[in-house]
Amino acid sequence: MPALPWPNTLEELADLIELLVWIQAEHQARDTLGRVYGCFLGTFASAEPRQTENPLSH
Incomplete structure (x- = not known):
């Protein structure tokens, strides 16, 4: 923050x-x-199904 004038x-x-x-x-x-x-992301992430396998590994 810039210096404030007196x-x-x-x-x-x-x-x-x-x-x-x-x-x-x-x-x-x-x-x-x-x-x-952050709360929205946490709620959204907990609602998503968990992947047991990496989809990029195929």
Whole structure:
């Protein structure tokens, strides 16, 4: 993350806090999406029948 400028006014401080909250929310959304995707893959993989033989070996 690039260096953030030091706020000189109360308005700049509020803008900086809003930016940091937005960045945190964006990272949490990505993490949540990754967890849902991982859960979906796990559920999908457990529903697939297991192969006892490698189909590429023939």
